[in-house]
Amino acid sequence: MQPHRQPPPAPQPGARLLALLLLLVLQAAAAPAASGGPEDPRQPLDAGPSRGLLQRAARAALHFLNFRSGSPSALRVLAAVQEGRARINPKEGCKVDLVFSTERYNSESLFEGEERLGKCSARVFFKNQKPRPAINVTCTRLLEKQKRQQEDYLLYKQMKQLKTPLDVVSIPDSHGHIDPSLRPIWDLAFLGSSYVMWEKTTQFLHYYLAQLTSVKQWVRK
Numbered sequence: 505m506q507p508h509r510q511p512p513p514a515p516q517p518g519a520r521l522l523a524l525l526l527l528l529v530l531q532a533a534a535a536p537a538a539s540g541g542p543e544d545p546r547q548p549l550d551a552g553p554s555r556g557l558l559q560r561a562a563r564a565a566l567h568f569l570n571f572r573s574g575s576p577s578a579l580r581v582l583a584a585v586q587e588g589r590a591r592i593n594p595k596e597g598c599k600v601d602l603v604f605s606t607e608r609y610n611s612e613s614l615f616e617g618e619e620r621l622g623k624c625s626a627r628v629f630f631k632n633q634k635p636r637p638a639i640n641v642t643c644t645r646l647l648e649k650q651k652r653q654q655e656d657y658l659l660y661k662q663m664k665q666l667k668t669p670l671d672v673v674s675i676p677d678s679h680g681h682i683d684p685s686l687r688p689i690w691d692l693a694f695l696g697s698s699y700v701m702w703e704k705t706t707q708f709l710h711y712y713l714a715q716l717t718s719v720k721q722w723v724r725k
């Protein structure tokens with residue numbers, strides 16, 4: 505991933521905490537993809553917005569939400585788009601209204617009593633010639649703030665206790681495997697690249713995190 509300018513809003517405390525410990529060098533980590541999933545070639549053009557467009561819009565809304573929450577334990581990804589409507593104005597751009605379900609990115613660590621799926625509604629506006637879709641999104645059943653902070657703090661402590669520096673060449677490895685012990689690093693990278701993935705998503709392209717090529721860790725005095 506190319507260096508990018510700092511996002512204007514200040515990062516949330518959770519993100520700052522973790523940034524103290526880890527610098528993730530994401531070289532060429534966000535890879536563009538031409539569509540948001542297999543699009544059905546048989547779908548006629550006038551049959552409403554394509555599935556790909558709705559999925560790209562929903563993912564952009566989630567990258568925005570993840571970036572704003574700044575918490576590796578609150579990461580959410582798309583489960584399914586439930587409703588969607590797009591209005592295209594050739595002069596202005598494309599406005600998408602959506603309802604979709606989400607799931608925790610790291611679904612192995614569900615809390616007791618936590619529901620697996622959450623629900624969001626969003627309006628995503630891809631403006632012509634402008635970076636970053638404009639997004640309004642509201643979600644239900646997000647992880648409680650207190651639990652999130654607890655979880656983030658545990659991760660912080662776990663990282664801080666690592667005695668030997670992480671000697672990581674690539675995550676996932678050449679077989680596409682992420683060792684469970686490296687999963688927290690991957691989650692941090694996913695959070696760290698959420699801004700870029702939001703910023704770069706367009707009506708036609710989405711970005712996703714493909715591989716981490718180096719991880720550097722240091723302890724701040």
Ligand SMILES: *[C@@H]1O[C@H](CO)[C@@H](O)[C@H](O)[C@H]1NC(C)=O
Pocket residue numbers: 627628629638639640
């Ligand atoms: C989001 O909501 C604000 C305030 O209601 C509004 O000004 C803005 O245009 C909305 N943006 C989108 C993309 O709907």
